[in-house]
Amino acid sequence: MANRPASKRRTNSTRHPGAHDTVKGRAGRILVKGNKDATYETSPEQETAVLVAVPDKRQDDALTTEYLDELAFLTETAGTVPTKRFIQKLEKPDLRTFVGSGKLEEIRAYVQHHDTSVVIFDDDLSPSQLRNLEAELKVKILDRTLLILDIFASRAKTATSRTQVELAQYQYLLPRLTGLWSHLDKQRGGVGMRGPGEREIETDRRVVRDRISLLKEQLQEFDKQSQVQRKARAGTLRVALVGYTNVGKSTLMNLLSRADVFAENKLFATLDSTVRKVVLDNVPFLLSDTVGFIRKLPTRLIESFKSTLDEIREADLLLHVVDISHPMFEEHIQVVNDTLKDIGAAEKPTILVFNKIDQYQTDVDPAAHLHGVEPDHAEDLHHADDVQQRPTLEQLQASYMARLHDPVIFISAQERQNVDELRSMISRRLRVLYEQQYPGHPPFPDLSAYSAAE
Ligand SMILES: Nc1nc2c(ncn2[C@@H]2O[C@H](COP(=O)(O)OP(=O)(O)OP(=O)(O)O)[C@@H](O)[C@H]2O)c(=O)[nH]1
Ligand SMILES: [Mg+2]
Incomplete structure (x- = not known):
């Protein structure tokens, strides 16, 4: 685990001193809260992401950190640099905007003052939550499924896997065909925009349904072929x-x-x-x-x-x-x-x-897995005593x-x-x-x- 955060980073486009700290010294390492610009240096074309988690009130902090760490890893796998994480403990996510109005204000202030391409939520958002958040924050909003689908889309190599991913993307989009992202600059592309997402967003549901049927038929065809192979x-x-x-x-x-x-x-x-x-x-x-x-x-x-x-x-x-x-x-x-x-x-x-027994360690410092991403409050910081x-x-x-x-x-x-x-x-x-x-x-x-x- 210790070498995960550093080795997957794109060192050509991102400088990230925090990540190196993570690898070297665990005990006593504290992530510095403060000015993002002093800590991060990203190239202008590199997309930057703000991560948001809304854990249940009873969820352990270390677990929340781990979940956000996985989201950060997914974000980086999609080619985007996570720069900040927000956490709000709630009994239940807000129906309209997933986070409460105070936290939404904090996120909006951050997004306004720091270059942010996308805000990524660790849970699935309803179509209306996606729409409301996009209207409030005026940036691209992704939820966990969209992020995973985006990674799948960029990784699919064969006809079968491309068809499978496309089918999953359309199935996800069908209930969401309500003008999502319509005011965003669609030419920019980037994370969450690969695949049918933006191209088809305003088209008729019927077209999407037809496409889904066609993809299913194609998959059945692939399936027949592989059944023949499997028989052999x-x-x-x-x-x-x-x-x-x-x-x-x-x-x-x-x-x-x-x-x-x-x-x-x-x-x-x-x-x-x-x-x-x-x-x-x-x-x-x-x-x-x-x-x-x-x-x-x-x-x-x-x-x-x-x-x-x-x-x-x-x-x-x-x-x-x-x-x-x-x-x-x-x-x-x-x-x-x-x-x-x-x-x-x-x-x-x-x-x-x-x-990976070679990498197993008996003491685990939860802060070592923060990926150097600046947390929004002290709860997300685990000090050496937490080892x-x-x-x-x-x-x-x-x-x-x-x-x-x-x-x-x-x-x-x-x-x-x-x-x-x-x-x-x-x-x-x-x-x-x-x-x-x-x-x-x-x-x-x-x-x-x-x-x-x-
Ligand atoms: N330290 C250590 N690293 C390992 C070991 N085995 C694999 N890795 C590393 O772990 C990473 C993931 O390995 P993969 O083989 O791609 O893992 P996978 O399960 O196929 O991953 P996906 O296909 O992404 O689900 C790579 O960087 C490997 O080099 C091990 O025994 N020790
Ligand atoms: Mg593999």
């Missing part, structure tokens, strides 16, 4: 890498299959599933890398990735990869398990792979092994620690699964017919 793979064991975004799934895919899959310290580096043939200890199987999960991913968005998720649904064994160095790893496990349940893949044989003690790796290993039915392994894909143990754990498990599924069959038929499987 019948009789071959299938293993899928699943997990929260940025945990190291693609890195592990590369390691296990010696494939060259795009791995990067950004969220949603992988949007298309990649399938490779792998042989471990004479056990052949097909390994697929899949799109990462994230909290609050709308169910409809997940559904539009149906064919990608079929790889998971049809797998015989899941490798659930966890970034143990992340302070929120336990919540991440829960999000992944809930998402697996949503897509009907909860009961599959699973190996829980705790990755939390985490169990040692050995303690974690012992407790997870005792608690869970599934096999558990602790590795570092990057440092190649315990990877051989993982390999033999996979092959042992697959042998058992093969015997259960194909009793009486000679073990592990010739796979040459499937070598082109992709």
Whole structure:
């Protein structure tokens, strides 16, 4: 976790002393509140974002910081620099403007005096909230789903994933076709403006509905093709890498299959599933890398990735990869398990792979994850006394092994620690699964017919 904030920054366009502090010294590091201009230097073309969270009154401050930190990471992945965060604890978000009128005034004052391209909310906004906020703040407003969709749009490479993302974007936009952003300069583009958003915003709903039907038909067509491919793979064991975004799934895919899959310290580096043939200890199987999960991913968005998720649904064994160095790893496990349940893949044989043990630290300073973004009040600042003690790796290993039915392994894909143990754990498990599924069959038929499987 410690190197996350710095390594993903675009150093060519952004100077960010705070981020370097985050990496170097944890204890005693305090983020300085004050003049933004003294702390940040961004190039004129670089978009800047103000982040807003409205946590429930009872939500722990450290958790709020973590959630905002993830939003900052998403924002940066979309190519925008977060410069300020606002938090308002509320029993319930305001129906009209999501934040209360006092906080809205604070945000407006900030936006007026600091160059701000976009205000991003960590929750989904209703169509009318989006409209009201845009009218009040006079800048582009994004909510969490729009931001994620924007990242997906910029990452989609294949015809299938592009169609899937476009479908999700149109489905999101349909109830919102009410002149949103109409007074903004549409030529400027930037975050949230990729895809159909601004181009179609004023067109008739019927046109959008037609487009949605067409995209669905196209996806069905893609689905038929992949069903044919999948049939050709019948009789071959299938293993899928699943997990929260940025945990190291693609890195592990590369390691296990010696494939060259795009791995990067950004969220949603992988949007298309990649399938490779792998042989471990004479056990052949097909390994697929899949799109990462994230909290609050709308169910409809997940559904539009149906064919990608079929790889998971049809797998015989899941490798659930966890970034143990992340302070929120336990919540991440829960999000992944809930998402697996949503897509009907909860009961599959699973190996829980705790990755990034090289980066695991027993003391966690919540302030180290602020991404150097200036918070709006002291609540968001955690000082050295807040440093939390985490169990040692050995303690974690012992407790997870005792608690869970599934096999558990602790590795570092990057440092190649315990990877051989993982390999033999996979092959042992697959042998058992093969015997259960194909009793009486000679073990592990010739796979040459499937070598082109992709
Ligand atoms: N320190 C450390 N970093 C790792 C390890 N494994 C992967 N990483 C890094 O973590 C980042 C994310 O890795 P990816 O393999 O792209 O993760 P992913 O789960 O495929 O991510 P998405 O496709 O975005 O969901 C990259 O910067 C990797 O180099 C590890 O064992 N230790
Ligand atoms: Mg990946």
